[in-house]
Amino acid sequence: MAKQSSEATNKDQGVLYLGIDLGTSRTSVTASNGVRETVASYVGYPKDVVARKLLQKDVLFGDEALEKRLSLDFYRPLAHGVIKSDNESAKNLKAAADLIGEIIRRARPRRDELIYAVIGAPAQASINNKEAILKAAKEHVDSVMLCSEPFSVAYGIDMLDDTLVIDIGAGTTDLCRMHGTMPEDADQITNTFAGDHIDETLAKLIREKHPEAQFSIQMIKSIKEKHSNVADNMPPVVVNFPVKGKPTPFDITDLVRTSCRSIVPPMVDAIGELIGTFDPEFQERLKGRVLLGGGGSQIRGLDAEIERQMYERLGGGKVLRVEESMYGGANGALKIAHDMPAEYWEKLR
């Protein structure tokens, strides 16, 4: 935010705290004015003048961008959990900045309030990524801080001691060991066996078993979000895919189960590693407090499946789900923002 001294002095009507969860798939905000918003992490810019005239907008976000993607230069700036640094790096950074600006606008801040924000950034975000996030956020808020995503999930539900937080996003699964202090690098493991991995696995399995079926990765994502399940007795999943233009039903129950289960073994490997390197005296307690958050925690039967595999490989374990998977990270970030002393905010302005 371009701060003029007069503007700063005018901001005497209150303080708005924002907790932002910047995710690969969805970006969410919860605010101290009661606003809670989420937007799919897609950004699109009209490809040409014709598209601009048709869409009547300079930039589109979320599902609207996804729907109109054929007319757009389409970006998923946080794919794989970080701001992509490929040959379109500058454009991805701009898309990420616009996305942050949009989610802050959706929190509907008042012009006469101080705005302090905490952003849950991906654990493995690079310094460039963090700089881009801070720069984008500072355009819109008075002071901003970053914190680790899994830490904010744990902070949100006051599970700061001997808890193993698993944040299953679209691009990455972040595991973080909480032991009453700030987690360090050794307390965190990140892998890419997450939502996108399930999509790719499911697409591959369908392609192998039903080569005649025609589908896009967006269709697969929709199917996963609706039918994801790892239980042995899951309800049948019968979906229609076009075959040479004709909608044809396919039973993909087993394929959905297999693809959803594909993230569990690497997850249990990581759990085992974090538990195995923890103080032996507290390992049992850590196993009994595994906290599942993020969009991936909505997969039906996932907690039971992780418990089953933990039992087989680690001798037992107890998995809990975060109540609000979509806003778990944002709620925790909001709580951190609220608890942060005033002088810290002032020093970072």
Place this chain on the structure above:
Amino acid sequence: MSPFQSSLFKGSARDLFTPQQVQQLMRVEFDRSKRHGHPLVMLLIAVDRLAQLQDLYGAGLRDDVLRAVAGLVRTSSRASDALGCMLDDRLLVLTPHTPAEGAASLARRILEGVRAMSFDGLGRTTRITVSIGGAHSQTGRMELAFDTLLDVAEGGLKVARESGGNRYVHSDLYEFFEERRKREQRERERLAPPAAIPAAGAPPPVAPAAAAAIEVPGEAGDAPLLGAKIRELFGLGAGENELLARIQQEVVASALREMKAEIERALGERQSEHRREIDTLERRIQKLTQALGMTDAELKRALSQHSVDPGVASIYTSVQGLSSNDVQHELKKELMSKIFQANLELRKQISPGKSEQA
């Protein structure tokens, strides 16, 4: 001079003359050519279907077209030629010391140059043509009078436009067309039924019985009157032989049929012309409605950008901070401090100078 003309023709390198100036020049040049015996050519140029172009694509395109055509004529003619504008968006070129062949060559260059032009209107590329009427001060058979030179050029332009446009008609051709037109007119007059019966030597009136015997299918409008006139022309008294009565009957019926067909044809032409006009107007309405819709949407967008959301007020009126009643107060205090330190460190890495001040 129309607003277009005043804006178009002023301030250019070689300004066009006004109609009055052109006429004055024409008189001077005409006198000079008569005195020295050198030829002089006048060309009158008009863009074909310019009104329809304006209807379809707006006045902007019309101005572009006229400006481009004037530019082409200007570059195609000599510096000593006089170029001017007439009312109704016609251009007038006066070229002294020019034989009829030279005028034809100039006209051909203009026709070809205009055919090669293209204009963008509402996303479509449009091509145009022009019609040119030419008058030469010394035709093969006679020397045209000063006052008729412009009339002849206008006549040539009229013939060129009525022949479909995109052509040049000079004075000789005009005479040819004029002669042909007169011949056709004479032919039509010969074939057409007489408009009035000569008073002198009028035949005796038709007997009521004979008139009643004539059956004319589909008589309407002027047809009864015409039938009566023809019957009057052929008027045969009662008791004439049947052959003549039958011939009379057939001639009358045939004439009425022809007349009816002619009326229908004329009506049909008028209707189709009206349909074309309606089509043109409907297309214009459609385009204007579309443009209005787009303008409306743009206005709404601009207005929406200006409407600022007042926002929703936070529940906090002051900066909060960790509550001392929190059961994990000490732990959280330490965590807050570590988060702050980590962020301070991050700022140092990003912009070392600024963080030192913090």
